[in-house]
């Protein structure tokens with residue numbers, strides 16, 4: 001990575017004084033992070049002490065710490081990117097039994113890997129509640145949030161973190177997250193943070209019907225006529241909700257909110273607020289398309305598990321998120337996945353006609369662990385399953 005002249009930190013004291021918590025942080029942390037090469041202290045403040053990038057933003061930094069400076073080829077040139085007028089398909093699910101809707105869903109999954117849906121049946125108040133609960137969680141003091149970090153969480157199923165894999169990344173990403181893996185209502189009631197657990201659970205449950213419908217349509221497009229119990233487990237045997245928080249960034253042009261990656265899920269359903277910043281690769285010309293926020297809509301994308309099961313027919317497309325210089329952004333993806341113990345590979349129905357398998361069979365948890373052990377690297381994860 002090419003980093004020249006790492007910027008010095010400068011802190012806006014008035015902004016930092018706005019809350020007592022932040023003031024405490026400010027007094028105790030300024031000496032520790034005011035150098036220009038003190039990477040250990042930034043990591044300590046953001047990762048170990050659990051302040052996250054929100055903690056940095058609350059200090060009112062005027063320049064981005066050098067640890068967040070991405071190499072030039074990974075940065076955003078939003079003037080170029082917003083100039084492309086392509087957009088991913090928008091599909092109205094109110095007549096989801098209409099063959100035209102099924103055709104639109106299958107075409108979008110093949111051509112774009114991404115689409116937005118409206119009239120999906122998830123009540124607006126459920127979406128609004130989870131957005132509010134996300135702001136609630138990230139607004140908690142660092143000590144509270146840090147109870148859910150990898151080091152302190154009572155379970156692996158609940159994890160508060162920052163960036164993606166800080167220990168493996170050459171440059172960090174400007175995002176904090178809370179990841180909630182669903183095991184049971186009882187486990188959620190005892191382990192998920194009280195400030196967002198009911199809202200996250202209600203959100204996850206309200207999706208069940210539309211997820212099943214989408215998978216039924218997509219399976220039909222692969223000649224899979226019935227989703228029996230085995231298929232149901234492989235397609236949607238596990239669910240994870242992430243609540244993502246992208247605070248205001250002092251130099252958004254130098255960093256990313258999330259780097260280029262594809263999801264390892266079967267399908268991802270994503271709720272974003274009205275701020276924007278999600279970009280999807282147009283695989284036909286390799287340009288980036290902005291996913292325009294549409295009130296009440298959900299963004300759907302194919303994940304690697306479905307690309308593998310469909311033998312490449314449905315595309316798990318690279319996407320990334322920009323950082324924002326003026327507004328805090330949140331998003332809430334639900335990752336619908338195989339179970340960790342499932343073996344995934346191209347479905348027999350897809351290979352029936354003699355098509356050559358592009359992927360081998362892999363244990364799904366091995367695939368996910370491979371994804372989580374490295375930094376974001378575009379479409380490289382799927383190499384792990386190449387035949």
Ligand SMILES: COc1cc(/C=C/C(=O)SCCNC(=O)CCNC(=O)[C@H](O)C(C)(C)COP(=O)(O)OP(=O)(O)OC[C@H]2O[C@@H](n3cnc4c(N)ncnc43)[C@H](O)[C@@H]2OP(=O)(O)O)ccc1O
Pocket residue numbers: 156159163164177179181238239240242258259261263264265303335337338339340364365366368369372373
């Ligand atoms: C955070 O920023 C992100 C996240 C994403 C996510 C995109 C997705 O598509 S998430 C969907 C993933 N699928 C599942 O969770 C369902 C299946 N589950 C499993 O296979 C397992 O539960 C497991 C996730 C592999 C964890 O199994 P476990 O036995 O508990 O293994 P560990 O040893 O604890 O973890 C393995 C390895 O992964 C790291 N890790 C685990 N959970 C998370 C998490 N929620 N977030 C980040 N990293 C996680 C963990 O640190 C371990 O690494 P080690 O180096 O410590 O061994 C997309 C974009 C983003 O920016």
Ligand SMILES: O=C(O)CCC(=O)C(=O)O
Pocket residue numbers: 242244258263270272277278319320321330331333
């Ligand atoms: O925040 C977003 O819009 C997308 C986040 C994302 O790609 C992810 O969490 O996998």
Ligand SMILES: [Fe+2]
Pocket residue numbers: 261262263319
């Ligand atoms: Fe993603």
